Amino acid sequence: MNANHWTREVFLEHPEMFLPLLEDRLSRAREQVDGLVKLFERYGVEHGSMVLDLACGIGRHSIELALRGYNIIGVDISLDYLGIAERESDRKGVSDHCRFVGGDMRSIGSFFEGQLFSSSLSLFTSLGYYDDETDLSILRQINHLSLDGGLLIVHIMCKKHAESLDGKRKLRKNNGILRIEDSIYDEKTSRLKSRWTFLKEKGKGYKKIGVLHFENRLYTYKELSEMIKLAGWDHLESFSDLKLNPFEGGSKYVVLLSRKAD
Ligand SMILES: C[S@@+](CC[C@H](N)C(=O)[O-])C[C@H]1O[C@@H](n2cnc3c(N)ncnc32)[C@H](O)[C@@H]1O
Structure with a gap:
C-alpha cells in the first residue's frame, strides 16, 4: 500500500482511534442483519451458505450472521480488528462458522482457491477508499468469487449526503474523548476529505491526543449502479438502509442489492 495513503494512518497505524466508531455501531448489527437475512431468504441464500464480509472490521455483521446459521469469511486489512472479531466469535460460540482473514481487498480475488460465495457484503462505506478503477476491480473480483446467482450487497454513503457535509463541523463525545469532525467536499x-481531531478531558479543559484524515470517494446512485453493472452484476433492489426502507433522493446511505449476471 502507498505509504502515505490515508487508510494506512486510520486502519493500520491508529486502528484504536477509529475503533470506538465501530463499537458504537455494534448495537445496530442485529437489526441490520435482520435486513440482510430477509434479503437472503427472498433470493434463496440458504442457511449454511458461504458469505463473504469484505472489510468486516470487528466482525459485527459476520458474527451475527454466524449466529443465524450462515458460514462467514470476514476479510480485513486490520489484524487488530480481526483479533477482536475472533475473540468475540469464540465468546459467542460461533467460531466454527466464522473465519477471519487478514488481507487487502484490492487483491481479494487471489485469496481463496476454489472457494465460491453465495453472497458478498461491503457494508458501512467500505468502498471508495482508492480510485474508481480499483473499486471496479474489487467488484469484479468479488463477482469471480461468486456462485452462479450469487448476491452482492453494497451499503455506502451517498454523494449527495457527502456534499451536504461540506464545510461542516460535528462534535461527538465518547468515554471522555471529544471528536471534532471537520469535512470538506x-x-x-x-471526495469527502475529513479531519478528525481527538481531544481527551484533562482537568477543566481538553488535551489533543491525535488527528486522523479520511478521503472517501462517494458515488451517486447512478454512478454506483453503473459501476456494479459493469463489474458483472444485475440490479435487483435498492434501499436507503439495512432496515430495508425505500431509497429516496435525500437518503444519506444507499444499499444496492445485485445478483451475478448470467
Ligand atoms: C468503515 S469500516 C467498516 C467495517 C465493517 N464493515 C462494519 O460495518 O463494521 C471499514 C473497514 O475497512 C477496512 N479496510 C480498509 N482498507 C482495507 C483494505 N484495503 N482491504 C481490506 N480491508 C480494508 C478497515 O480496516 C475497516 O475495518
Missing part, C-alpha cells in the same frame, strides 16, 4: 474529485 471536493467537487472535482467527488
Whole structure:
C-alpha cells in the first residue's frame, strides 16, 4: 500500500482511534442483519451458505450472521480488528462458522482457491477508499468469487449526503474523548476529505491526543449502479438502509442489492 495513503494512518497505524466508531455501531448489527437475512431468504441464500464480509472490521455483521446459521469469511486489512472479531466469535460460540482473514481487498480475488460465495457484503462505506478503477476491480473480483446467482450487497454513503457535509463541523463525545469532525467536499474529485481531531478531558479543559484524515470517494446512485453493472452484476433492489426502507433522493446511505449476471 502507498505509504502515505490515508487508510494506512486510520486502519493500520491508529486502528484504536477509529475503533470506538465501530463499537458504537455494534448495537445496530442485529437489526441490520435482520435486513440482510430477509434479503437472503427472498433470493434463496440458504442457511449454511458461504458469505463473504469484505472489510468486516470487528466482525459485527459476520458474527451475527454466524449466529443465524450462515458460514462467514470476514476479510480485513486490520489484524487488530480481526483479533477482536475472533475473540468475540469464540465468546459467542460461533467460531466454527466464522473465519477471519487478514488481507487487502484490492487483491481479494487471489485469496481463496476454489472457494465460491453465495453472497458478498461491503457494508458501512467500505468502498471508495482508492480510485474508481480499483473499486471496479474489487467488484469484479468479488463477482469471480461468486456462485452462479450469487448476491452482492453494497451499503455506502451517498454523494449527495457527502456534499451536504461540506464545510461542516460535528462534535461527538465518547468515554471522555471529544471528536471534532471537520469535512470538506471536493467537487472535482467527488471526495469527502475529513479531519478528525481527538481531544481527551484533562482537568477543566481538553488535551489533543491525535488527528486522523479520511478521503472517501462517494458515488451517486447512478454512478454506483453503473459501476456494479459493469463489474458483472444485475440490479435487483435498492434501499436507503439495512432496515430495508425505500431509497429516496435525500437518503444519506444507499444499499444496492445485485445478483451475478448470467
Ligand atoms: C468503515 S469500516 C467498516 C467495517 C465493517 N464493515 C462494519 O460495518 O463494521 C471499514 C473497514 O475497512 C477496512 N479496510 C480498509 N482498507 C482495507 C483494505 N484495503 N482491504 C481490506 N480491508 C480494508 C478497515 O480496516 C475497516 O475495518
